[in-house]
Amino acid sequence: MAEADAVAVIGLGRFGRAIALELMETGTEVLGIDADEDIVQSLNGQLTQVVRADTTNEEVLRQLAVHEFDRVIVAIGSDVQSSILTTSILLRMEIPHLWTKAVSDAHGQILSQLGVKHVIYPEHEMGRRVAHLVRGAALDYIEVDDDYAIVKMPPNRIVQDIRLGDTDLRQEYGVTVMAVQRGSTEWCNADADTVIEAGDTILIAGPIKKAEAFGQLR
Template identity: 60%
Template structure:
């Protein structure tokens, strides 16, 4: 996989991929950044990723997946996206720094646009105002939430709890107080101190989480 732009987001992504055993080509125009990552990525080069010939020399058109992690230089981000589309790279992910930037990337045909700062702000807002322990928005108005079990449900079978009927969410996994995460079934007995993973529309998931407070 190639990661173009090695700022905080790009570095974090590239190093995480390396930890997962993925070979990573990192590209950045800053010499100090490239030097700091030398030996930590499979390959890391200082290069102008807006230059088509440079990308061809680095064999970027042969990659199946490329991430454009360029930050504030919107013009460069858009130009790189255009080049990758010209190369017919199968999967292109790109970081957007604004809604307008994201819209342009989508119009160019980028496979997936991510907005790390915006997504994190939305996530923290849900956590701050509620009783959720974690919140991941899977799609528009649909989320996975980590939350405590309401004391009133302790001792009941999941199938008898009425959670889906009352709250419109689905319990997917349960972690007992001194155990590991387990897939939830209709026969799972809910216990005091349990932590649940539930999925469902955001408002319903928030309402279910508040029931535990």
């Protein structure tokens, strides 16, 4: 089943289930694996393939052809030992793109020491995101690096009714307007000739503190 656009998701609790179903919505084939038969049965027919299996057993993973996947997500959250053992096997298999969920800083540190390049902290990252949303006028917030974010927000007076090319946002505020949405229309890339109106929604990008400060301006 390891097609070019296929992903294996190991651990189908709330986090893994949400990922697997969203991938299916976008047309990606998904192999879902969980140790709980009830969970597997609940997803039967919703994923390309879903099986009950012990993923701490390398032979089992090979029988499921997991080693043939380029992308694997380990979303096991309730059993740290299983998460670490499963991840260790996948690293030995040299899976090109491996993401593993961490349930604590200690868990994440172990995963990083094992060699996992993509350690996911869902609760930590969501907590940071909500904190930034609460602080300003942002409608949505995505942290793309330790000190860089993309913010969805209503336009403030600084960018309204003026060509973006006639502003100096990057020098004065350290942010860039990337895209604009007018009402319920599709997003459009912003350029120097774009004029933003009250009621529009904009996407800005910049260092976190500067993006947040710009979002608090009225």
